[in-house]
Amino acid sequence: MAHKYVYLFKEGNETMRELLGGKGANLAGMVNMGMPVPQGFTVSTEACTRYYDDGKVIAQEILDQIDAALAVTEEINEKKFGDPQNPLLVSVRSGARASMPGMMDTVLNLGLNDEVAAGMIAANPDPAFERFVYDSYRRFIQMFSDVVIGLSKHDFEHVIDKFKEEKGAKQDIDLSADDMKTLTAKFKALYKEQTGEDFPSDPKVQLIEAVKAVFRSWDNPRANVYRRMNEIPYSWGTAVNVQPMVYGNLNNNSGTGVAFTRDPATGKKALFGEYLINAQGEDVVAGVRTPSPIAQLEQDMPEVYAQFVEIANRLENHYKDMQDMEFTIENKKLYMLQTRNGKRTAAAALKIAVALVEEGMIDEDTAVLRVEPQQLDALLHPQFDSKALKAAKPIGSALPASPGAATGRVVFDAADAKAWAANGEKVILVRLETSPDDIEGMEAAQGILTVRGGMTSHAAVVARGMGTCCVSGCGDITMHAAEKYFTLGGKDYKEGDYISLDGSTGKIYGEAIPTVEATISGDFEKFMGWADAKRTLKVRTNADNPRDTIQAVKFGAEGIGLCRTEHMFFEGDRIKSIRKMIIAKDAEARKAALEELLPYQQGDFTAMYEALEGRPMTVRYLDPPLHEFVPTKKNEIEELAGELGVSYEELAAKIESLHESNPMMGHRGCRLAVTFPEIAEMQTTAVINAALAVNAAHPDYNIVPEIMIPLVGEVKELKFVKDIVVKTADALIAASGTDLHYKVGTMIEIPRAAVTADQIATEAEFFSFGTNDLTQMTFGFSRDDAGKFLDAYYEAKIFENDPFARLDQTGVGALVKMAAEKGKATRPDIKLGICGEHGGDPTSVKFCHSIGLDYVSCSPFRVPIARLAAAQAAIAGAK
């Protein structure tokens, strides 16, 4: 038997989303429920995939099945395709597995030609109807020309405009039936002029071309971008729904509308929506006329309203979720054109999930699965006012480095940011790139915009920690910091000008856009409680200071998974001491400089242990190459030479000697501790002394320091550094006269560490997967440089998403899994976590759960997201 590619609505059901797409499956579902749906058929997603596999051709067997389905559709609807006496007109719409609103193409009124139009008018010789027929016809020609053939919409709009001018008509409604007929003829002429061919009059040809066009639209650039943003695989393909047309614009007993069973903005339980009398769907969307609230329908057509309410309730009860429905009324008869689980704001998602549980419609597990983890971001950060945002046009875009929305006046340095903010101004700090010197200015700013730097640049990491909106790496900006303006998209933005940033999308706006503050409602706690009850994966945070730590704990962090000690070395005198250490000529001088750093570092750890109130903390030892701590500009070097009391030449030579061809793979991580063991000694002293002090003050905390050696690739390397740690720590503990347990573990961030994890686990008491670096080295490309070619990779569909944002499960993930298994084989009780950026990405969190990690660690504001993703993984895993 031939494979089935085409399904009548009545042959499908709502569980067949993969095959029929969401729209097709739900249309089938409504038909099965006996609801008034114009019955047509769905060409399956498999047909789409086959279309591409066959080289963009629809196979004959599929064409045959479309023919057969069309014949049955004609029978059911008692109309005939192309029959002037009783014509069937159809809409042809895309419908993928996941909703991709507006991304793909639609053709309405398909089946019209001169004969059909004439036949329709002959059967109903009313001038208003005649106008309606030719209006529909000219719209069809325009839509088909645009969507199927790729002609420019504007050329058609231009014909209309010119014609209206000739006629002295201001609006479309000023045009008569005859005018519409003339326009139809003009459109056909334009079509012929541009294509060299007559507009196809055979409805079957129109249909097949429209189906192909929908298939093609799966691969259009905006669909590809949308899929990448929403993680919809290219391989899914789209289905095509062919449905008989009904007309809400037939007369004043007709209309069309959309409605939700609950308020999609707030989640409030009440029918919510709007409709327009005597209109088609596009009129509602176009916004030319103002629709009435759905309640008005009760006044206008009480019976239709009652029927609609009943259907809406049945649908919500059936799908057990808030429904988003499209309907049309034709001559007082209600038709349902679509239902789907409605998109909703984060606040509504929470409220609806909790309400559905309280109403007994779903259980808590289902509720937990109903909220997209990523959505929680919107609850934790300010967002743009949605209406104001609609009116705004971005002037550029870059990396969405830290989520949230911000609006404020441009300033170009940290001191100004601080000063202006102190005067009550909201400011956006715009910098080439940020450095640790900018911290206070970053804190004072609403948002941060940088010209250089990726998702793990200083600006990005610090902003995420603070929860401040940040857009990074906008290479399109030409910076004139000295003159206090920057240029973007051909326009200058001066100090004091308003701009707005969306850190969740990376968009930049050249104006003020009102923002709405983040609000966490009571439902949040209840909902997250359900999630926490289910999850087995622990969630820690990446934090380097008490402020971020306290924030993360508020968000439910169960400890610190990554404390990057180098971030502690930048403030005030510390940077001077570390620079002294770097230029030290021998171990003695190095030790002296480290002695200066010790009290700072110990103080930091003490404060963080206090903030954690007994929760665990993993401290990563010094990681970055030392050149990151020294200046490169001549005047800065001169100044520093003065401060440090060395000659400019000597200092410049030292700094030059720190230069590396590939610093990512250079003298950093534990390699620093191997060459300069004094560093590891100092850091151990700081960690252990801090833990001893805080344990003494709070005996119930029972702090067990976790010391993490970065960039290990070989067990002997870890052992070498661990020996220094143990020797230093044990001496301090012995001297203290108290008992303190501590653990020494390692980052797994180098491929060789993953491959030899069984050996490394003989020394490491825990592994933390540093998937940022592991991704770079496994793929062999540097995050800083990949921008040059990643776009080409997306275009060629070599990559469907950014491996730095979403863990690459096939390659990097395989290494993580291998290392986890090898580690456990050597040391069954080894603790396994992840502390790369991926620790806050829901899909990656689910992967971490599936391979049995103990915890993920992410930036403070991603902690709730990770908690929810972990819960969903546990629930899905249990099923």
Add this chain to the structure above:
Amino acid sequence: MAHKYVYLFKEGNETMRELLGGKGANLAGMVNMGMPVPQGFTVSTEACTRYYDDGKVIAQEILDQIDAALAVTEEINEKKFGDPQNPLLVSVRSGARASMPGMMDTVLNLGLNDEVAAGMIAANPDPAFERFVYDSYRRFIQMFSDVVIGLSKHDFEHVIDKFKEEKGAKQDIDLSADDMKTLTAKFKALYKEQTGEDFPSDPKVQLIEAVKAVFRSWDNPRANVYRRMNEIPYSWGTAVNVQPMVYGNLNNNSGTGVAFTRDPATGKKALFGEYLINAQGEDVVAGVRTPSPIAQLEQDMPEVYAQFVEIANRLENHYKDMQDMEFTIENKKLYMLQTRNGKRTAAAALKIAVALVEEGMIDEDTAVLRVEPQQLDALLHPQFDSKALKAAKPIGSALPASPGAATGRVVFDAADAKAWAANGEKVILVRLETSPDDIEGMEAAQGILTVRGGMTSHAAVVARGMGTCCVSGCGDITMHAAEKYFTLGGKDYKEGDYISLDGSTGKIYGEAIPTVEATISGDFEKFMGWADAKRTLKVRTNADNPRDTIQAVKFGAEGIGLCRTEHMFFEGDRIKSIRKMIIAKDAEARKAALEELLPYQQGDFTAMYEALEGRPMTVRYLDPPLHEFVPTKKNEIEELAGELGVSYEELAAKIESLHESNPMMGHRGCRLAVTFPEIAEMQTTAVINAALAVNAAHPDYNIVPEIMIPLVGEVKELKFVKDIVVKTADALIAASGTDLHYKVGTMIEIPRAAVTADQIATEAEFFSFGTNDLTQMTFGFSRDDAGKFLDAYYEAKIFENDPFARLDQTGVGALVKMAAEKGKATRPDIKLGICGEHGGDPTSVKFCHSIGLDYVSCSPFRVPIARLAAAQAAIAGAK
């Protein structure tokens, strides 16, 4: 029962090298064969390992076993340790599994103290004997103080010199017995002065301290360096041999010598060696007196000579290899002190191996195993005259980038090198670093010395291809190229000064040292024939031009495993065309520039196919980041801008835009072909057209081009580029009207490629492991930067050798093995090779054989080495 740590010589045998070390095992062997050996005992290598495991302490059970063995030794030799009447004196010598001549420590005459010395003299009251006793005693104190305690030898020498001055004695022999006694007292006083303690008079204390010292010497810096150079694992440890002393310096009926059963320089079959009457071993080594040839012994002591000849023959027949023996004659009685397989030159190794087969002593397989593959280097490259080399002192050292020895006059640029060479001068080209412009000068030079660049720098790669000696990366040099001199070790070397380079060791000499030309004897062909008959692994070469190709084929290369196409882009107008391509603003301009390159590239491939005469060639597509093709200096950019007809600003901006943070992991390899498919099109056209042309001219060649896509990390990436290749190639082949098969494969050089090799093999018809880059990315360190910390890693014994020279089997090798297995699982007939530097390293070649690769590819002059290593692996594998 307690573990046995100490073996009497008569308890061991020559198969127990691992436990007793080479010296101990062979002493035991000679005892078993009834030869005259002073019988003592060996403290095993396990005792050494345990000594380190126990924290540098000799366990009591080992001390007890030493005591027991000493008691038996006293019995056998009928002497007693510390007994003035009949004292036993012993030597304490190291002896590792592998011979490490001069690397570890020895103490002679141990057991002497005041009473013993007095007792010996009382028993034999002869002034000459008395002098001998005190000379031995003072030597013992000096050696013990140096070796065991670590006092400075020079302080003792100073005491002697001062004493001789006082006495008016010119030479040691001018000192009387009394003088020696006085010196002994002075030495003991010096010992006490420096240590605060009396010199230990208890022979047992002396013995244990000496054993510990030998154990410690396993870890001394020179032993560590030697081990790393010779790949001797640190974990092996050394044994300690305690042997009764015999005295060649007792009188004129005594003597000592060393002899080989065949000439170690030429391999000629004849007893070869030298001896000294009335002398101890150190006298022979010290070179104060000139020894007589061994034949003289036949005149001096015919019976002893006959006995020695008989023993030498028995030993050679027993060990079936040339023996290197030490002997001492005490009062006309012969004692054997050591035998071992003798070190020999490459020429001798070949001659001996072939001769032993012809004499029926060993079979061909054994002969093949007898020559170290690395040794063949010496047959293929000029070497220094060994005597002249002994007298020379290096002025510096750097990376041994291309083997062989070279001597010549310093020149500082390629044009001078060419001009001077044309005048018959031998020159050494000294450069900061070389660039493709220098090719002709490099060809003209005897050797190349660079200040910058590693083992894979331009200079290194090109020099290895040419077989020219090269020492690279000598950062100690201060270059004054404009003034035509360089400074090294505080001394200036001007243009025209003689220097010499040893490309096998990396040493640099500030003088002319005569060299001996490479000579390949008839034995070479016969021997390599035996090797080839055994090996299953094919050996290809890395070559980018016909000259290297022809050389490699002469050395037995079976094809080209890696043709780096970028090397073809540097000469003359080509570099201009590639620069035009780089600055092209669109695909059209890029195509036009590539059109210019096409004839060059096609011509190169044609010439190489001709040179290969039907052997296969793997062509790697453009790999390096584009910035490698453009200048960075302002004046060069200005000049280029003029040539290309663009503004300086535009060109500078373009070049700036090519800058990358980590170019190793940047926009290179197949990423170039993804962003600029035109490059792959041009290269495919060149390869296919060349193959078509050469096949047409030589139908018997049946060329099957192998096209290799570099830096692949994901199968879709390979498929994308392969599609371009196939489309271009198929069109050309169809147009040619002939048939041509070709293969498309990939480098596996990115960890992700290894991890996903099963997927990649769906598209790749062959894998070539690029272990240079794979090592960098698997370890996460860049070769160019690793110099900053690798020394510390060697010192800390984290690494025992350079992973770029020797394939890291644990990590990188595991990935190679995994990829090979995954590749074969998907495509059982996939062809597997390796083309990294490791392809010419014997140990790595053996690994490649063991995991079932089909071929290795290496630089032309390493082809014979790889052939031999592959044969040895096959023979070892068959056993």
